[in-house]
Amino acid sequence: MDQFRSSPHAPAEGAGAGRRVYDLLRAQMADGTLPAGAKAPSTRALAADLGVSRTTVTAAYEQLAAEGFLVTAVGRAARVAGAPPAAPVSRATPRRRKQPAPALSDFGRRVAGIAMPALARAKPAAIDFAYGAVASRDFPSQIWRRAYQAELLRHQHSLYYAAPEGDASLRRSLQGYLRRARGLACDAEQILVVHGSQQGIDLCARLLLDPGDAFVFEDPGYLMARRSFEAAGGQLSAVPVDTQGLDTAGLPSGMPARLAYVTPSHQFPLGGVLPVGRRMALLQWAQRQRAWIVEDDYDGEFRYGQRPIDALQSMDGDGRVIYIGTFSKALSPQLRIGYLVLPAELVPVFRQAKRLVDRHAPLLEQRVLASLIDSGAYERHVRRVRRENERRRAALLGAVERHLPGDATVAGTAAGLHVVLWLPFLRARDETALVEAALGRGVGVYPVSPLFATAAHRARHKAAGLILGYASLTPEEIDRGMRALAAVIGSLAAKAR
Numbered sequence: 001m002d003q004f005r006s007s008p009h010a011p012a013e014g015a016g017a018g019r020r021v022y023d024l025l026r027a028q029m030a031d032g033t034l035p036a037g038a039k040a041p042s043t044r045a046l047a048a049d050l051g052v053s054r055t056t057v058t059a060a061y062e063q064l065a066a067e068g069f070l071v072t073a074v075g076r077a078a079r080v081a082g083a084p085p086a087a088p089v090s091r092a093t094p095r096r097r098k099q100p101a102p103a104l105s106d107f108g109r110r111v112a113g114i115a116m117p118a119l120a121r122a123k124p125a126a127i128d129f130a131y132g133a134v135a136s137r138d139f140p141s142q143i144w145r146r147a148y149q150a151e152l153l154r155h156q157h158s159l160y161y162a163a164p165e166g167d168a169s170l171r172r173s174l175q176g177y178l179r180r181a182r183g184l185a186c187d188a189e190q191i192l193v194v195h196g197s198q199q200g201i202d203l204c205a206r207l208l209l210d211p212g213d214a215f216v217f218e219d220p221g222y223l224m225a226r227r228s229f230e231a232a233g234g235q236l237s238a239v240p241v242d243t244q245g246l247d248t249a250g251l252p253s254g255m256p257a258r259l260a261y262v263t264p265s266h267q268f269p270l271g272g273v274l275p276v277g278r279r280m281a282l283l284q285w286a287q288r289q290r291a292w293i294v295e296d297d298y299d300g301e302f303r304y305g306q307r308p309i310d311a312l313q314s315m316d317g318d319g320r321v322i323y324i325g326t327f328s329k330a331l332s333p334q335l336r337i338g339y340l341v342l343p344a345e346l347v348p349v350f351r352q353a354k355r356l357v358d359r360h361a362p363l364l365e366q367r368v369l370a371s372l373i374d375s376g377a378y379e380r381h382v383r384r385v386r387r388e389n390e391r392r393r394a395a396l397l398g399a400v401e402r403h404l405p406g407d408a409t410v411a412g413t414a415a416g417l418h419v420v421l422w423l424p425f426l427r428a429r430d431e432t433a434l435v436e437a438a439l440g441r442g443v444g445v446y447p448v449s450p451l452f453a454t455a456a457h458r459a460r461h462k463a464a465g466l467i468l469g470y471a472s473l474t475p476e477e478i479d480r481g482m483r484a485l486a487a488v489i490g491s492l493a494a495k496a497r
């Protein structure tokens with residue numbers, strides 16, 4: 001027992017004492033103090049020697065026996081297992097492998113090589129014009145809590161996995177809601193509930209693209225979608241965007257494309273609304289190409305002054321459009337619930353893929369959403385939040401007019417929860433300095449240049465541009481932020497001159 005008395009790591013009784021006894025015995029086995037086949041100290045003697053309870057030592061022995069390091073039998077002393085025990089787990093930084101790690105798959109190598117935008121700052125700016133953010137005070141906490149509690153208390157025969165396509169109650173509720181709000185007629189069977197629009201995009205990329213297949217993409221466009229298609233091995237065919245959204249005159253005709261990704265209700269990020277003529281041209285192109293169209297309707301509920309424009313899929317008579325919707329902008333991006341409306345022929349394979357990825361989306365939240373839609377509470381909430389965001393949008397436009405130079409212009413104001421601010425007296429190369437200087441004054445703004453896929457399309461817009469989200473701010477914060485941004489812009493413009 002001397003080796004235990006002299007050990008500097010002998011555990012004192014208290015929290016974690018059992019783990020320390022376990023580690024001590026593992027270390028003695030690893031360094032040969034307790035060689036293979038040797039008798040282990042009795043639990044009573046070791047407990048007395050270490051000053052801990054016998055129960056603590058017994059629990060450590062049982063764990064070692066369960067892991068195969070000790071051999072125990074009723075009425076016989078425990079012995080160290082015959083096979084040499086593995087070295088104890090080290091908490092130090094692991095050594096570099098002598099041999100290279102096993103190779104990644106082609107998909108893994110593509111993912112590893114993709115440049116991604118930085119994640120949100122741990123400490124956001126005091127006034128953050130983050131696009132995609134919504135105000136926490138807009139979340140319908142009271143009605144959500146009541147509906148959640150009701151679902152939580154509802155008796156279930158057992159708790160088990162649910163259908164991968166989503167709960168039937170939510171899919172039926174969405175069927176009615178989409179007809180009322182988006183002019184989209186579908187069967188509930190065509191709806192697949194996913195973890196936010198990003199998972200829907202990823203499923204489209206994996207199931208519809210082979211490596212080397214071309215995909216049409218708006219330029220500029222939603223970077224996370226483009227990266228998903230590239231990770232699947234797709235080859236980018238960038239089509240420029242103007243004030244009306246995707247320029248369908250630029251759709252490729254000499255090369256086959258498997259799909260086109262579009263945001264027709266409010267083009268991301270420039271804000272154009274795709275007119276009916278271009279919608280028809282896009283659908284006709286997809287028919288000729290035998291291509292799919294992925295319609296991302298990420299904030300289609302928010303159109304100001306007029307009712308929201310019907311979804312592109314409502315015009316699709318050939319079954320080419322996959323519609324992606326989400327609750328991220330109307331409720332919260334943290335909810336992570338979205339949905340696809342699929343052409344009938346794609347339903348089985350998308351359900352199977354969803355099942356392989358994560359079984360199904362959270363069931364309780366799905367039923368809460370179904371309850372809110374069926375009661376009318378969700379649509380009342382959307383109307384209320386639309387009014388609030390219209391006030392914020394007006395505050396932003398007013399602040400730009402009051403505080404920024406007269407040649408600053410704002411695009412994409414008809415719909416959505418963000419705008420693009422163009423500053424013709426600064427150049428695209430000034431965006432980084434502008435963002436950093438604004439952050440130094442506690443204002444978060446975001447450059448438009450990283451969302452361009454090609455330098456040629458970025459060169460069409462020579463001015464510096466900022467994406468300004470306003471849905472998480474108050475009108476007062478928007479005004480203060482614009483005043484601070486105006487000071488930064490004035491300083492940079494003076495240097496440019």
